[in-house]
Amino acid sequence: MSGNQKGKGKGRRGRNRDEDSAASPPSTSGAPGYMTVGNGSSQYASRLQSLIDDDSGYGGSIAGDDVASSRRQVGSPRSGPSFSGDMPLQRRSSGSPDSEHRKEAAAIHQMWYNQHRSSLNRAISKVVELLKTLQETNITWPAHYPSVQRAERASPDRSVPRPGIRHTSTMGPEPSSHRSRPLRRSMTTAEEYESAESSRDAENKNAVDIPRLVSPQIAREFSILKLDLKLGGLHQTELVHSLEKGSIAALLDGKISSSIKHLQLLRERIEDTSSKVLVTGDLNAGKSTFCNALLRRKVLPEDQQPCTSIFCEVLDARENAGIEEVHAVHQDEIYNRHDESTYDVFPLSDLEQIVLDNVNYMQCKVYIKDVRSIDESLLNNGVVDIALIDAPGLNFDTTKTTAVFARQEEIDVVVFVVSAANHFTQSAKEFIHAAAAEKAYIFMVVNGYDLIRDKERCQKMILDQVYGLSPRTFKESTELVHFVSSNAIPMISPPGGPDGGGSGSSSGGGDDPGDDPKGKGKDKEKVRDFEKLEQSLRRFVLEKRARSKLAPARTYLLNILNDVNVLATVNAEMATSELERVMSELDEIEPQLEASRKAKAEVSEQVDQTIEETCKDIYDHTRTTLNSVIAHAGDGNSGVPYPGLFHVFDYAEDLKEAMLSQISDSVAACEEYARTKTVGGVNMIKQLGIMHLGNEYHDLNFRSDVMFRRRRDVLAKQVDVPTEIWDFVDWSTIMQRQEKMAGTGMALTVATAIGGRVVGGMGWMDHTLNIVKIVGNDNLRKLIIPGLVLAAVSAAAYVVQQIPHSLPHRLSEKISAQLTAIDYVHTNSNRISSSVRKVLRYPADNLRVALTRSVEQLGKRQEETLKVRGESEVALKYFGNLVRESAHQRSLVEEIDLDAHPSAGVNIA
Numbered sequence: 001m002s003g004n005q006k007g008k009g010k011g012r013r014g015r016n017r018d019e020d021s022a023a024s025p026p027s028t029s030g031a032p033g034y035m036t037v038g039n040g041s042s043q044y045a046s047r048l049q050s051l052i053d054d055d056s057g058y059g060g061s062i063a064g065d066d067v068a069s070s071r072r073q074v075g076s077p078r079s080g081p082s083f084s085g086d087m088p089l090q091r092r093s094s095g096s097p098d099s100e101h102r103k104e105a106a107a108i109h110q111m112w113y114n115q116h117r118s119s120l121n122r123a124i125s126k127v128v129e130l131l132k133t134l135q136e137t138n139i140t141w142p143a144h145y146p147s148v149q150r151a152e153r154a155s156p157d158r159s160v161p162r163p164g165i166r167h168t169s170t171m172g173p174e175p176s177s178h179r180s181r182p183l184r185r186s187m188t189t190a191e192e193y194e195s196a197e198s199s200r201d202a203e204n205k206n207a208v209d210i211p212r213l214v215s216p217q218i219a220r221e222f223s224i225l226k227l228d229l230k231l232g233g234l235h236q237t238e239l240v241h242s243l244e245k246g247s248i249a250a251l252l253d254g255k256i257s258s259s260i261k262h263l264q265l266l267r268e269r270i271e272d273t274s275s276k277v278l279v280t281g282d283l284n285a286g287k288s289t290f291c292n293a294l295l296r297r298k299v300l301p302e303d304q305q306p307c308t309s310i311f312c313e314v315l316d317a318r319e320n321a322g323i324e325e326v327h328a329v330h331q332d333e334i335y336n337r338h339d340e341s342t343y344d345v346f347p348l349s350d351l352e353q354i355v356l357d358n359v360n361y362m363q364c365k366v367y368i369k370d371v372r373s374i375d376e377s378l379l380n381n382g383v384v385d386i387a388l389i390d391a392p393g394l395n396f397d398t399t400k401t402t403a404v405f406a407r408q409e410e411i412d413v414v415v416f417v418v419s420a421a422n423h424f425t426q427s428a429k430e431f432i433h434a435a436a437a438e439k440a441y442i443f444m445v446v447n448g449y450d451l452i453r454d455k456e457r458c459q460k461m462i463l464d465q466v467y468g469l470s471p472r473t474f475k476e477s478t479e480l481v482h483f484v485s486s487n488a489i490p491m492i493s494p495p496g497g498p499d500g501g502g503s504g505s506s507s508g509g510g511d512d513p514g515d516d517p518k519g520k521g522k523d524k525e526k527v528r529d530f531e532k533l534e535q536s537l538r539r540f541v542l543e544k545r546a547r548s549k550l551a552p553a554r555t556y557l558l559n560i561l562n563d564v565n566v567l568a569t570v571n572a573e574m575a576t577s578e579l580e581r582v583m584s585e586l587d588e589i590e591p592q593l594e595a596s597r598k599a600k601a602e603v604s605e606q607v608d609q610t611i612e613e614t615c616k617d618i619y620d621h622t623r624t625t626l627n628s629v630i631a632h633a634g635d636g637n638s639g640v641p642y643p644g645l646f647h648v649f650d651y652a653e654d655l656k657e658a659m660l661s662q663i664s665d666s667v668a669a670c671e672e673y674a675r676t677k678t679v680g681g682v683n684m685i686k687q688l689g690i691m692h693l694g695n696e697y698h699d700l701n702f703r704s705d706v707m708f709r710r711r712r713d714v715l716a717k718q719v720d721v722p723t724e725i726w727d728f729v730d731w732s733t734i735m736q737r738q739e740k741m742a743g744t745g746m747a748l749t750v751a752t753a754i755g756g757r758v759v760g761g762m763g764w765m766d767h768t769l770n771i772v773k774i775v776g777n778d779n780l781r782k783l784i785i786p787g788l789v790l791a792a793v794s795a796a797a798y799v800v801q802q803i804p805h806s807l808p809h810r811l812s813e814k815i816s817a818q819l820t821a822i823d824y825v826h827t828n829s830n831r832i833s834s835s836v837r838k839v840l841r842y843p844a845d846n847l848r849v850a851l852t853r854s855v856e857q858l859g860k861r862q863e864e865t866l867k868v869r870g871e872s873e874v875a876l877k878y879f880g881n882l883v884r885e886s887a888h889q890r891s892l893v894e895e896i897d898l899d900a901h902p903s904a905g906v907n908i909a
Ligand SMILES: Nc1nc2c(ncn2[C@@H]2O[C@H](COP(=O)(O)OP(=O)(O)OP(=O)(O)O)[C@@H](O)[C@H]2O)c(=O)[nH]1
Pocket: 002, 003, 004, 005, 006, 282, 283, 284, 285, 286, 287, 288, 289, 290, 301, 302, 303, 304, 305, 306, 307, 308, 309, 391, 392, 393, 447, 448, 449, 450, 451, 484, 485, 486, 487, 488, 506, 507
C-alpha cells in the first residue's frame, strides 16, 4: 500500500462511515470551537525557550518526578499512566449510557477545574494584595534582603548603637556612633583659646556599619524575588552588599511589581476557557494528515512534498455565521473577521492552492463545520474550547513563522508529530528539549507506523529517544506516546456534501478492508490505535489543561508565597531585634536625658556664680590695692635719693616717675592676681564640663600668659603732674612750726610772718606800711634789716631742709588728685575684672553650648529612637502577619492538588 499517496483511500469513506459512531451528526451544542493550522520554522526551539524565560520560569519547577525509577524497560509492557489509565477502546455514540457517563464525567471534571480555578484565583488576589502591602511597607521600612556575603561577619554587633534611621542604609558604610561629631565653636576667636580635637572623633570617622545577614540557605530559597544583579564582575551577593539599602529596596520593589503583573497574566490565563493545541513536528511527518484524521475531514492539504507554508487557523463555522470558507490574512495585518480589508475570502477548495503557492498571506483562518459529535470531538467537547494549531515542518524556514511564535504563549498543549521511519531530526530534538522545559509533558504522535516492518524495534528506538528528550513524557508514555497511521483513518462527509469542500486530495483511509479481509483487520487495528490516541489526547487536553493552565499559576503562587514568607520571616526577626535594641536604647537614653537637663540648669547657675564671685573678688582686690598704693605713694622717697638743692627739679621728676611706676607695678600685681584667679575659674568650669559631659567635653586650651598683654606705661602719659615751685614748700608743716615757735621771739614771728608774706604774697607793700605804722619808723629802721635777714635765712633754710620730706607728699597728693580725676582705680579694677569675665565666659559659654547640644542630641536621639520603635512595632506587626498569612495561603495553595483525579471512580472520556 502507499498510504502517503495523495487521494489514496478515496471511496473508502462510505464504508468507514458505517462504523458505529462515524455517522454521528455534527455537534450542534457546546461552545464554539476552532482549530488553528499554521506554519513554523526551525526557530521554534529558541523562540520557545525565550517564551519560557519570559513566562513563569517554573516549567521545570512542577513537582519533580522520579523519572529514572519509572523508566521502563523498552519492550516490556508500558507502565500505567498517572491519570486515568488505559481505557478500553469502545465506540461510543451520543445518547448511549456510555455517552451519558462521559458527559457526566466531563461535567465533574469541569466542576473540579472550576473549583481549582477559583481557589487559585482567590489565592492570586490574596497574593497580589499581600505583595502590594509589601511594596507599601518597603517604602517606609525598606525590607531587609537576605544575603550570604561576608558570612564571617554574621554576628551584628548589637553593642554598637545604630542611628535611629539606620535601617534605611544598613548596606553602606556609615558612622557607628549615633552622636554626631560635636560642633566646634567657630567664634572662639579669643587668642586665649585653641580648640582641641578628641581622639574619639578620629575613631568615629572609621566606624562602619555591619550588614545584617541571614543564612546562605535562606538566601538560596528565593526563587522569584531573587534579585537579578548582574553588574560587572561582581557576584550577586557581593552586589547586594555593595549596593545601598535603598537601592536594594528599589530593586525589590521592581521585582514585586513584575510579580504582580505576572500574577495578573496568570489570572487571565486560568480564566481563559479556550485551550490551544499546537500540532508541530518535522517536515512532512504527516501533521496535516494527522489533523485531518482528528477532524475526520480532508480540510488541510496533504502532500508527499513539504507543502504547508502558511499559518492557518481552523475555526468552527459557527464563528463565521455557519459559513465554511477560508480567510487568508494579509501580510502585516491583524486579523479582524469583521473587517474584510484585513483578509481575502476563498472557498475551502482553494485552501490547498493558498497553502502551496502562498506569497501574499500571513495566515489562514479556516472555518469548517465539525462533523463529529460532542462526546467524540476533540474540538467541541462541551467542556472547553480547544484549538488545534498545526504548524509547518520545523525546518521550513520562512519569516512567517514569527506569527506562530507570537502565539506560542497561548498554547497549552504541544502535540509533536514524528515520522516513524525518520525518527527525531536535530531540529525536532531542539524543539522538544525546549518545549519540555516549559510544558513538562508533550504529546507524541509517531506517524506512518504502517510503513514500519519491525514495529517493536521502532517503538524501542523512539521511546529511548523520548526518554532522552522529555523524561516526563516518557514516564507517561502509555498516554503520551502513540504509534499511529494517520492516513488510515476514515473520513466523514460533512453536512451538505460527500467531500464537504475539503481539499479532496490524499488519503481517505487505509487499505480497503472489503477487498482484503486481512487488510480489513489491519485497518481496524489502525483505527483502534488512532481512536485510542484520540481518547488519550482528549484526556490529555482536558486533564492536562489543568496542569497547563492551572499548574503554572499554582507553582508560581507557591514560589512567590515561599519568597514572601522567607522575606517576612527575615524582616520579622529584624524588626524584633530592632525593637529590642531601641527599647534598651530608650532605657538608656531617658535617664541620661533627664540628668543632662538637670545638669544644664545647675551648671549654668554654678558657672555664672563662679564668674561673678571671681570678678567681684578681683575688682575689690584691685581697688583696695591701688587705693592703698596711691595713698601711700608719698610715704618715703620711693627709693629716689635726694640729690641736693641744686637738683630738686630732677628729684621731683624722678619721684613722680617712681611713684607712677609703683602704681603701675601694683596694677601689674593685681593683673597677676586676676590671672591666677582666672586659671582657677577656668579649671573649675573644666571640672564641671568633665563631670557632666565626660568625653563629650571638649576642652579649650587656655593660655593665661596672653592675658593683660596691653602695655601698661600708658599711665605716664595719662598723668601729667607739672612741678611747681610751691611744691617744694610744705605749708602745712610750716604752719605747724609757726605755732611751735610762737614764744621764741617777735622777730622770728615777724620774720616768719613777713617771710611768709614776702614769699607767699603779692601785697607785701601794704603790709609793710602797716608795720611801719605800728612799730614806728625809727625802731623799725633799727630792727628791720637784721630781722628781715634772719627771717629770710631762717625761712629759706627751713624750706630747703624740708624739701625731701615735703616734695613726695606734695607730688603724691597731686598724682592722687589727678588719678582720682580720671577715676584711675575704678577704671583699672573694672578693666581687670571685665577682662577676667570675658576670659571666663569662653569656657562657660562653651560648656553651656556643649550641655545644650548634649541635651538636644539626646532629645533628638530619643525622638529618633522612638520613631524607630514605632516603625519597628509596625513592621513587626506587619511582617508577623505576613509570615502567618503567607504560610496560610501557601498551605491553601498546596491543598490544590492538580494531580489528583477529579473524582474517584469517574473516568473522563
Ligand atoms: N504511509 C503513511 N503515509 C502517511 C501517513 N501520514 C501521512 N502520510 C503521507 O505523508 C505525506 C505527507 O503528509 P502531510 O500531512 O502533508 O505532512 P505534513 O507534515 O503536514 O507536511 P508539511 O506540513 O508540509 O511539513 C503525505 O503524502 C501523506 O499521505 C501515514 O500514517 N502513513
